[in-house]
Amino acid sequence: MTFIFAGPIAPTNIGTHISNQLESSFDQTGITVSAGNTVFVTIAVDPTAASIAVTDSAGNTYTKDADKTNGSSCSSPCGGTSGVRTLVFSAPIAASLTNGTITVATSPTTDVNIAATFFSFNGLASPSPADQVQTGTGSGTTLNSGSTATTSLPDELLIGALGIEDKNPGVTQGAGFTKLTLSSVTGGKATNNVSMQPEYEVVHSTGAYSAGGTLGTSAKWAAAIVTYKIKTPSVSSIVRNDPDPTNGPTVHFTVTFSDRVLGVDASDFTLTTTGTASGAIGSVVDNDDNTFTVSVDSVTGSGTIRLDVADDDSIESLSTIPLGGTGNGNGSFITGQAYTTPIGTPPAITSLSSATFIVGAPGSFTVTATGTSAPGLSETGALPGGVSFIDNGNGTATLAGTPGGAGTFPLSLTAANGITPNASQSFVLTVDAGAQATVTVTAPASATYGQTGLSAIASGGSGTGAYSYSAGASTACSVNSSTGAISITAGVGTCAITATRGADANYNTSDPSSPATVAVGKATSATAVTCAAGPFTYTGSAQTPCSVAVTGAGGLNETPTPTYADNTGAGTATASYTFAGDANHDGSSDSKPFTIGKATSTTLVTCATGPFTFTGSAQ
Known part of the structure; x- marks a missing residue:
């Protein structure tokens, strides 16, 4: 039976290894670690450039998390080289080790001094617990790895590995850290002088961390810190x-x-x-x-x-x-x-199955449904342009918008809340023709009786219907209903023109426009007096050789009798006429002179038939 440690994050010492003579590999035996824990191997070795690998008999995977060298690289054998190399390996244990073996080996095979400490921790993340790493080197009594980047999680395990070129380093751990078992080459030659002092700390806030410590005597050192994510429950x-x-x-x-x-x-x-x-x-x-x-x-x-x-x-x-x-x-x-x-009830659509909107006017209709839970509503079918269907999420939906065209739109509405059967309804949206926008009309500001070439011009409204015109109750004008051509029918009275736009598929006939008023005035008249060619001779009677013509717009054509002055005796006579005007025309006048010549005279002496007898008086 396998037991997993139940308690705070804590280390378990597995063992240490020291080489009192040069070696290229070794086996650490008698290792028992349950699956779910994480094994660490911290190594201090001569400053070889050879690769160093860690394996175990259960086939777990060891990852090199840190590797730092202080000193000149050496080749086999390395016993006389000054310096130290520090390595940190970790392996989440997937396959339990029971009296197993961990092997540390160099490649290529290189004889070196090795000091290694083996330990495990419970409660770390798997399969990749390592988070941040930092290394440092130096010589003296104060060791410091340098600070890591900020940790990813608040709860992490800090592993410090202090490799020292000294058989008896006398290490004091860094602040906050707890020392693990020291491994140190204590025997053999004086050059067999490397030690590994691991230390740990469990932290509960994110931050940048460093590992270190102090030595009893000055020595070369290589320090590393690796932070490991602690398994977090969720x-x-x-x-x-x-x-x-x-x-x-x-x-x-x-x-x-x-x-x-x-x-x-x-x-x-x-x-x-x-x-x-x-x-x-x-x-x-x-x-x-x-x-x-x-x-x-x-x-x-x-x-x-x-x-x-x-x-x-x-x-x-x-x-x-x-x-x-x-x-x-x-x-x-x-x-x-x-x-x-509570336990739901099937949906039912309770609102009316039809609605009517008007083209160009905002419309709205609420679809309602019952059921537990509140059903969702949907529709299929073509909606008129400008109209949308929105499910409100509370058992209602809103059919709303400003339709752009008239017609009949059959829709199919569905209510569903997961409880069968769904409710359906055949719904008809009717869009009636709408009211048109305002129509306006313009016309000349003034005109006179009989004036031609006048027109009213309409604009505005909605749709495609034709404009029509009306003079309504006007007393002085008329208008062509199709073309808007205006006729001034009187010189006095009213003239007010309105326009209307006809219906089409989407719009009803518009309301009449506001009237355009034309100020109407009388037309001018022309009076012409014409006299016959003379000469005219005195006859003792009044002479009337002249005529009058009065003309004007609208067919005015009169021939009144002129008025004469001095038209009996010889001399200059005058024929004249004044037109006083009428309902549609202003007045006018004209006059013409003509000459009456003197008549000839005849003298005749006539005697009575005689004889004549003297009477003594004149005869």
């Missing part, structure tokens, strides 16, 4: 033990940790709920230090209940390493399974 899973969904009143969860742990109780757990679901953490049963059964009592309401682990460093591995490593919260677990309560 929550592997939290799963439901009971059927889901549930009506309670008690449910159970199985909590599984990555390693055997201690200190687990109800205070390490919290509940995360949704909806109105609630419960209270009940008992915590330790099944095997690896798995725990946690009950949640008084389960009520509707929603979900999830069990979480709230790390406060009270849960520790058997190696006394806190959950997630040193530090609150780094071992919390919030991704476990949840119970749904």
Whole structure:
């Protein structure tokens, strides 16, 4: 039966090896280490350039984590060379060693002085525990490896390896470190003088660390520090033990940790709920230090209940390493399974199966569904442009937007909550034609009776419908409904033109525009007096040789009688006429002169038939 050490991270001495004569390899026998531990071999050797490897009889893999030389490189044999070389090897033990053998060998074969210390630690990460490394060399009584880069984890094991060119170095460990077993070549020649002093420290915060110490007498040294990640417990899973969904009143969860742990109780757990679901953490049963059964009592309401682990460093591995490593919260677990309560009911869509939107106007319709848990909603079918379907995640969905085109859009709605059957509904979205934007119309600001070439021009509205025009109740104009051509029908009155845009597939007929007002005025008139060619001779009667023509826009054409002055006697006579104007025309006048010549005269003497007799008077 194999037992794994249950306790704080601590070393176990496996043995030491010293060579009192030069050698190229050796076997360290009688090694017993259980799987799950990590074996370390720290070596001090003459400053050979040969490769040094470590193997064992169980086939575990040894990694060289540090290698530092102080002194000139030597070749076989190395006994008389000044200096020391320090190496650190580690091997996570996958295959247990029972009275096994660890072999240290040089390649190519090189005879050297060797001092080695063998030890193991429990509770380290596997298969690659090494984290940071730093080495240093020097000569004197103070040894220092130099500082590593910042460690990756708060909980790490520091291994210091101090190789010294001295048979009796009298080492005092560095601050915070604990010395492990010294291996030292104490016999043989005076040149057989290397020692290995390993030391260790367990730290619980990230940082840059160094190993070192002091010597009783000055010597050459090569120092190394390697930091190793300590295996950190974590929550592997939290799963439901009971059927889901549930009506309670008690449910159970199985909590599984990555390693055997201690200190687990109800205070390490919290509940995360949704909806109105609630419960209270009940008992915590330790099944095997690896798995725990946690009950949640008084389960009520509707929603979900999830069990979480709230790390406060009270849960520790058997190696006394806190959950997630040193530090609150780094071992919390919030991704476990949840119970749904109460036992669900199939979904049903309860909202109307149709809705009507209008082109160009924002519209909204809420699809509602029942079921436990609240169902999700989806749709299939083509939606009008500008309209979207959004599941709100609470048993409702919103069909909303501003449609860009009219029509009928058949949709298929589905509600699902994992409980069969799903609910479906045939839904029809009708988009009616919309109201048009405002139509505007422009027209000349003023015009006169009978003026031509006038037009109203419309713009605005929506869609593709044609514009039409109207003069409405105007008394002084008319307009062509299709072209907008304006006719001024009177010189006095009102003229107000409106425009309307016709309907198309997406828009109803627009409202009439605001009127464009045309100020209407009278047209001008022309009065022309025309006299016949003379000459005119006095006759004793009034002479009237002239005529009048009055013309103007809109067909004004009158021939009134002129007014004469001095048109009887000989001399200059005048014919004139004044048009006073009418409803559509301003007045006008004209006059023309003509001449009346004198008439000829005849003198005739006539005597009565005689005889005439003297009477004494004149006859």
